[in-house]
Amino acid sequence: MASHSESIIREPLITGKNITYAQITNEVLAPVENKPNMAWWIGFVLSVMGASVWLFSISWTFWYGIGEWGLNKTVGWAWDITGFVWWVGIGHAGTLISAVLLIFRQNWRNSINRSAEAMTIFAVICAATYIFGHMGRVWLAYWTLPLPNQFGSLWVNWNSALMMDVFAISTYFSVSLVFWYTGLLPDIASIRDRATGLRRRIYSIMSFGWTGSVKTWQRFETVSLILAGISTPLVLSVHTIVSFDFATSLEPGWHTTIFPPYFVAGAIFSGFAMVQTLLLIARKVLGLENYITMFHIESMNKIIVLTGSVVGVAYITEFFIAWYSGVEYEQYAFINRATGPYWWAYWSMMTCNVITPQLFWFKKIRINIPLSWVLSIIVNIGMWFERFVIIVTSLHRDYLPSSWVMFYPTWTDVGIFVGSIGFFFVMFLLFLRVLPSVAMAEVKLLLKTSSEQAKKKLIDEGHLDPTHVDDYVTSLEKYDSVDLTQYHKA
């Protein structure tokens, strides 16, 4: 512990004056060990209502077939694949936060990785429902696996990007789940050792017998690091492969080499926006302001403005390359996007994804919680429109003008999409009730080095040049918990 040293003028990762290890456990486990509050119940009831819409719409689809959707002979992919790519994209931030930031030793991830990973799991589940739904005959989903079969020596088509999808998504889901659950073990053990009766039994089974001995911790950290190391290329590969679904086709507007990096950037963009949407509410409702601080919010906003700009550059590059390629079909596809019948979707996408996130260049907006929340939702909407624009505007008018049509969603399309959001929130809210939403062990690790009180202790002990103390005090002004009079003596 003593070997750790961090600059005092770095912003603290845990705020609050007298936080102890026990307090971290108490505060993080408060929602798990106590009855839920009114805000949770309101959210849960609304989500269950949404989820029942989803259940009804998806059952309707399975019963009557995907003819219930607004698809037609030209637009064979529409809201379903839009929803699928949107949810998979949202999932990506969780792995990014837990894996990439771990490799780069960005300790601010410690407070948010748990809920971000949970979000990944639930978002990928939502994404998977679209894939299964789109199959039409969902009970034959196992045909996508390379199983010996009775239909002659037929095997799956390994040259198809859709087959790559099956492998990418299933690997991504299962590896994310393993990463998430392994990380949960120490915290589940904490719940177990505080619980009684049936709860203790259940958490005891779930904790795998974790004791927290030295060797286990050391192995645990090795496992986390290697998992992070392999998850980082995995997360990049998954959205690259999702983009292959489009890029390997010969459809104007799809057949572009920019798709893999552009999809990955978009995924991180939308994923961070969703983390922001969830955590800004969760920190307030669960009282976790000392752990998910303004520094975390601002850091995530910075990533949103970065990835939003990357996405913006990609949009412009697509346009440029369409013109520069000299392919008239490609050129028409892009002019049609901006000025054709779906112009409103295109310009909604541009406004939500390229223009509004640029507001985050202003620090005042970056550290404004209500504005951050609103902007994060705008990004979510914009990213949905991005996928809609790519899919529907490319398909509805391609090489053959005689088959040009419009796509109109049916109530089933709308019900499945809106309902899937409800389904997602049901899972997320239940997660908040049964498992710790902040990785306690990892946050405890920061208490002695990066917390506000650790830094104050260093100032009091005279480790900081008195001329720099003022800088530090000014930098802390934005934190609610700081009583500045305590610093002036130093």
Add this chain to the structure above:
Amino acid sequence: MSSTKFILGCFEDPDQMMDGITKLQKNSIPIYDVYTPMPIHGIEAKLGVKESRLGYAAFCCGCIGATVIFSIVYYTLVHDWPMNIGGKPNFSIPNFVPFTFEWTILFTAFGMVATFFAATHLFPGRAPRVMDLRATDDRFVIAVDAKGNVPHDDITRLLEEAGAVEVKHNKRKYVSYDE
């Protein structure tokens, strides 16, 4: 003969716990194990815990995954049922890359985590062998095997000198969950 099986030094502060370990080691008192609510960096060198070999396990599992899926794809697409799809060659390695990559990672992750669970004796439903319930909350616990390590008072004194907030003389090895 004392009926104490284990002496536990419970610390509030990880630095003091480290100090406790140093003090015990200087007095040649062997430490059974240390239980903490979070990973303590640098402790494994102090206690002589060997470096993890999980990396090798991960590498081997990854190699197996890559081989398995490449073989499956090769057997099905090139050997067993070569299909003419758009005139593409059957043995088209670039198309094999995504599958090989994904299963390398899948096998690495599952293989390594399974190895980790096996090596540290973790599995669903295993009875937790906890010496002190607060070791997963806010206490940093040094456990000393009492048998053969006498006098116990010296151990207690050393732990208290290091800053232990509580020293327990346990008659049982583990906390019983059934009480």
